[in-house]
Amino acid sequence: MALTTLWFILIAVLWIGYFVLEGFDFGVGILLPFLGRDDTDRRAMIGTIGPVWDGNEVWLLTAGGATFAAFPLWYASLFSGFYLALLLILVGLIVRGVSFEFRGKVATQRWKRGWDQAIFWGSAVPALLWGVAFANIVRGVPLNQAHVYTGNLLTLLNPYGLLGGLATLTLFALHGAIFLSLRTTGDLRERARKTAVRIAVATVPVAAGFLVASQVAHGRLATDLTAAAAAVALLAAVAAIARGKEGWAFAGTAITLVLAVTTLFGDLWPNVLPSTTAAAYSLTVHNASSSHYTLTVMTWVALIFTPVVLAYQAWTYWVFRHRVGGTPVTSPLEALSHGKPPAGPGPATQAPGGR
Amino acid sequence: MSELDLARWQFGITTVYHFLFVPLTLGLSLLVAGMQTAWMVKKDPDYLRMTKFFGTLFLINFAVGVVTGIVQEFQFGMNWSAYSRFVGDIFGAPLAMEGLLAFFAESTFLGLWIFGWGRLSPRVHLATIWLAAIGSNLSAYFILAANSWMQHPVGYKINPVTHRAQLTSIWKVLTNSTVLAALPHVFFAGLVTAGVFIVAASGWHLARRSGKSVRDTELFRRAMRLGLVVTLVGGVATAVTGDVQARLMDSQQPMKMAAAEALYNTASPASFSLFTVGSLSGGNEVWSVRVPYLLSLIATLNPNGTVQGINNVERAYAKKYGPGDYKPYVPVTYWSFRLMTGFGTLAALFSLAGLWLTRRRRIPQSRWFYGAAIAAVATPYLANTMGWIFTEMGRQPWTVFGVLQTSQSVSPGVSAGTVLTSMIVFTLLYGVLGAVAGWLMIRSIKAGLPPGEPGTPAAGTGEPVPVFTY
Numbered sequence: 135m136a137l138t139t140l141w142f143i144l145i146a147v148l149w150i151g152y153f154v155l156e157g158f159d160f161g162v163g164i165l166l167p168f169l170g171r172d173d174t175d176r177r178a179m180i181g182t183i184g185p186v187w188d189g190n191e192v193w194l195l196t197a198g199g200a201t202f203a204a205f206p207l208w209y210a211s212l213f214s215g216f217y218l219a220l221l222l223i224l225v226g227l228i229v230r231g232v233s234f235e236f237r238g239k240v241a242t243q244r245w246k247r248g249w250d251q252a253i254f255w256g257s258a259v260p261a262l263l264w265g266v267a268f269a270n271i272v273r274g275v276p277l278n279q280a281h282v283y284t285g286n287l288l289t290l291l292n293p294y295g296l297l298g299g300l301a302t303l304t305l306f307a308l309h310g311a312i313f314l315s316l317r318t319t320g321d322l323r324e325r326a327r328k329t330a331v332r333i334a335v336a337t338v339p340v341a342a343g344f345l346v347a348s349q350v351a352h353g354r355l356a357t358d359l360t361a362a363a364a365a366v367a368l369l370a371a372v373a374a375i376a377r378g379k380e381g382w383a384f385a386g387t388a389i390t391l392v393l394a395v396t397t398l399f400g401d402l403w404p405n406v407l408p409s410t411t412a413a414a415y416s417l418t419v420h421n422a423s424s425s426h427y428t429l430t431v432m433t434w435v436a437l438i439f440t441p442v443v444l445a446y447q448a449w450t451y452w453v454f455r456h457r458v459g460g461t462p463v464t465s466p467l468e469a470l471s472h473g474k475p476p477a478g479p480g481p482a483t484q485a486p487g488g489r
Numbered sequence: 490m491s492e493l494d495l496a497r498w499q500f501g502i503t504t505v506y507h508f509l510f511v512p513l514t515l516g517l518s519l520l521v522a523g524m525q526t527a528w529m530v531k532k533d534p535d536y537l538r539m540t541k542f543f544g545t546l547f548l549i550n551f552a553v554g555v556v557t558g559i560v561q562e563f564q565f566g567m568n569w570s571a572y573s574r575f576v577g578d579i580f581g582a583p584l585a586m587e588g589l590l591a592f593f594a595e596s597t598f599l600g601l602w603i604f605g606w607g608r609l610s611p612r613v614h615l616a617t618i619w620l621a622a623i624g625s626n627l628s629a630y631f632i633l634a635a636n637s638w639m640q641h642p643v644g645y646k647i648n649p650v651t652h653r654a655q656l657t658s659i660w661k662v663l664t665n666s667t668v669l670a671a672l673p674h675v676f677f678a679g680l681v682t683a684g685v686f687i688v689a690a691s692g693w694h695l696a697r698r699s700g701k702s703v704r705d706t707e708l709f710r711r712a713m714r715l716g717l718v719v720t721l722v723g724g725v726a727t728a729v730t731g732d733v734q735a736r737l738m739d740s741q742q743p744m745k746m747a748a749a750e751a752l753y754n755t756a757s758p759a760s761f762s763l764f765t766v767g768s769l770s771g772g773n774e775v776w777s778v779r780v781p782y783l784l785s786l787i788a789t790l791n792p793n794g795t796v797q798g799i800n801n802v803e804r805a806y807a808k809k810y811g812p813g814d815y816k817p818y819v820p821v822t823y824w825s826f827r828l829m830t831g832f833g834t835l836a837a838l839f840s841l842a843g844l845w846l847t848r849r850r851r852i853p854q855s856r857w858f859y860g861a862a863i864a865a866v867a868t869p870y871l872a873n874t875m876g877w878i879f880t881e882m883g884r885q886p887w888t889v890f891g892v893l894q895t896s897q898s899v900s901p902g903v904s905a906g907t908v909l910t911s912m913i914v915f916t917l918l919y920g921v922l923g924a925v926a927g928w929l930m931i932r933s934i935k936a937g938l939p940p941g942e943p944g945t946p947a948a949g950t951g952e953p954v955p956v957f958t959y
Contacts, residue, residue, distance in 0.1 A: 180959050181959065184600070184604055184959045185600040185601065185603065185604040185605075186597075186600055187600075188555065188596040188597075188599065188600055189596045191559075191596070192588060192593045192596050192597075195562055195592055196588035196592070198566075198588075199562060199581065199585035199586075199588040200585045201581075202565070202566065202573065202577055202584055202585065203577070203581030203582045204581070204585075206573055206576075206581055206653075207574050207577070209577060210566055210574045210577065210900075212566065213563060213567045213573075214566060214570035214900040214902055214903055217900075217903055217907055218910070218911075220563055220567060221567075221911050221914065224559060225914065225918060227556065228556040228557070228559070228922070231552060231555060231559075232552045232556055232922055232925075232926075234959055235548055235549060235552035236552070236925060237959060239549070239929050239933070282570075282901050283902050284902065424577060424578040425655045427655070427657065428578050428579070428656045432582060432585060435582075435590075436589070439589050439590055443589060446593075446597055446598075447597055450600060450601055453601065453608060453609065454604065454608070
């Protein structure tokens, strides 16, 4: 296999990992004002992603860094071309990121609600715009002979791009709702489950519509199969969550995301950023890549260190596997006087009960 | 303003801002890990209170450091796409390694540390903060390797077909003498920042010790001593490594050294300027206060050594690179260098005074001392900022020294209006976040130590009450 092919696949894997992991972070953030009826609920919801959101976000940084290292021309044209969209995504990520830390520092509801707004917008805007971005990467954008983007922000907000954005928005919301039903207890868990079913009413047609549109315009046989499999996985996930099979449902939406992003990258190949101006102006795995030497170095680095990273990230999920309760325990006395037994070792330590 | 000027301003603003938070993360992560280790070893619960007090401050700071860091990685592509295309074969690799080796460790293990109290065994939990601290400092290595390549490009060739720089030796890039000198310099500067920060926070409380328990006063006294020792040791080490860097700079970027000294004409021996007023045209000095032989000594370790002057280097570069202006903006280069060393020295001197005043368990009585301790918190921040302004502005007009100029590096398709938009957005957003973070830190300091015995098992559940939460 050519190194350029290998790195195309590795970058696809990094983006897949990012969307599967950060996808439910975004979903939880989007659902914060809807499922979080009071501060207790919202702290529980945030508690489900608290230990892992930052490590999940690093997948984005690694995907960006790997794109820079392996395909510098792709990185350069993509990031400068999609400038304003990326600016909006960055603002979203920034305000979301600090919100998790700042939110709990002042005891007033006004303070917390303010940062909860930041978490919502900081999750929803990137959730939408990543889909817009990837749809446009597949569709192609106006690039001139020097591979420089000649469009603007509105160029990206074409119907297919917007459909892609709605696809990721609804998929991440569903993925997040299922994640919450898997990771919480009691009333919150049940409401998350019901919300997942309701969201699916939007997710299924939008995501399916986007996959169909992608395949009609850009598809090939192999990706027709992965797209169909993605649709099946999505339907299976919805069926599972309707029955309360939360673990299967989460596996279902995770697999949907894996297959959907695989489909997009498969449609893209061997381009990395097609030009709608002229096919000759497109960036491909061949003309956008780094030298053979650099790709070789990066391959060794990836082979050695990726398994290590996967191992300790997986371990993190194992450590925090217990469900988060909606009822916080702020002191041992409160735990005793509440009368409710904690649902296993989880809630007492994992439920936000800080200073 | 052109898109080039705006892009440069934005990069300067966002980088300086990011680096307001990074050094404290670098140093304080290690010191907090040390405090938690002391708790584990000495089994004195006050060390846990100290860990929690400074840990809370660390996390507020860390959050802003992380979010402003994402912008940095994106900005190369967004605003400097021509640069990215040209150097990506070399420059992208350390950035990718930074993500895979350092950021994953830093973020994942910090999440385990914040939420893992009581969930993980004490030893494993202690390991998480150490691993997070090591991850942070490792990320400094990779980004400095990338920056050092810009200052002193090694291990590359220019591909005659693609006209892009191409990596020939990753080993040369990772062991570039420039990064081997820069890394300890930044590492110790991080410790100085953390040390001064701890002194300031402790000082605020010791000034109000009349209302405190003996135990709490002793805790802050110990913390202050720790901060003072770290500041002094770190300050000396920063100076020594800075001195090594000065010598490297003399051979690798003689124009930067000359501009740092406002040395307009080659001199042997060369005197060190304490204060220079230059002409507006930038070609000569008007008046200066100098120390004889000192610059030769710093640059070449020989009091009679030759140090090249701005005008001489300019002529040499014009011959080598063609006609052009190869001078950085001398006043900024000169003054940033001086202010960096000046503020760094102030921090070290203050710590020396502080160590004397706190000798043999003494607690200083003077209000002036505590006022100075709090004011001193600004010194490493100013030194760190001046340091980056110096090294980046001093390298101009080059992005990659001798290879690619800044004017050739900016994104061709991004309009001035677009860059102005992002620059305003980042500046305002960062301003608000910085103010909020600062306010939260001051509030957290004033709130004081956590009560007596946290981390003990909650009755009935067998699990400790969480130390940090969201």
